[in-house]
Amino acid sequence: MENKVTINGLTFVPYLTHDKIMEQVKRVASEIRSDLGESSDPVFICVLNGAFIFAADLIREIGINDCKIAFVRYASYEGTSSTGHVRQLTGLTEDIAGKDIVIIEDIVDTGLTAVKMIDDLKKQNPRTVKFATLLHKPESSKTGFEPDYVAFSIPPKFILGYGLDLDGKARNLHDIYVIEE
Ligand code: IMP
Ligand code: MG
Numbered sequence: 185m186e187n188k189v190t191i192n193g194l195t196f197v198p199y200l201t202h203d204k205i206m207e208q209v210k211r212v213a214s215e216i217r218s219d220l221g222e223s224s225d226p227v228f229i230c231v232l233n234g235a236f237i238f239a240a241d242l243i244r245e246i247g248i249n250d251c252k253i254a255f256v257r258y259a260s261y262e263g264t265s266s267t268g269h270v271r272q273l274t275g276l277t278e279d280i281a282g283k284d285i286v287i288i289e290d291i292v293d294t295g296l297t298a299v300k301m302i303d304d305l306k307k308q309n310p311r312t313v314k315f316a317t318l319l320h321k322p323e324s325s326k327t328g329f330e331p332d333y334v335a336f337s338i339p340p341k342f343i344l345g346y347g348l349d350l351d352g353k354a355r356n357l358h359d360i361y362v363i364e365e
Contacts, residue, residue, distance in 0.1 A: 320336070
């Protein structure tokens, strides 16, 4: 783990190590696996771009071979804060009617993206809808939205790494870093 990371002139310090992340990914994976049960052939919906690394680890840990993986893309952030305006950039191509779906997101901040996405996906009549997020900032909520599965609850500070970005950068980092105060 690097001591400091500087992106676009902002400095970030270590927050969650890759080992600690993987511990919680495994815990969430076993919760999802036992809730889905043996007979389910779920569709995992990865929210691009931020969730791609979490989703890759989580889906492999869940270990259900009879699953499909689909992608949607939403955007609401500019720089280090939410614009409050959520846009769908890429929709779903997979048929989810009658399916158990698990949405996989990197972080729930205001909850606006989550609420919009669930609303959009429910129109396609899935059997069940669950929401898994790597990170949750409950104090930033503007919606009261509660994810079904949370790896880490964190204070409302800007973080990056393990898929999360600052203006598209630093998603590659193995660990998660928080903005220096
Ligand atoms: P929400 O709609 O406000 O809940 O925002 C969710 C989206 O904002 C996430 O999918 C992220 O793309 C982005 N986001 C929120 N907080 C952070 C952060 O601390 N670092 C990087 N991206 C963030
Ligand atoms: Mg995102």
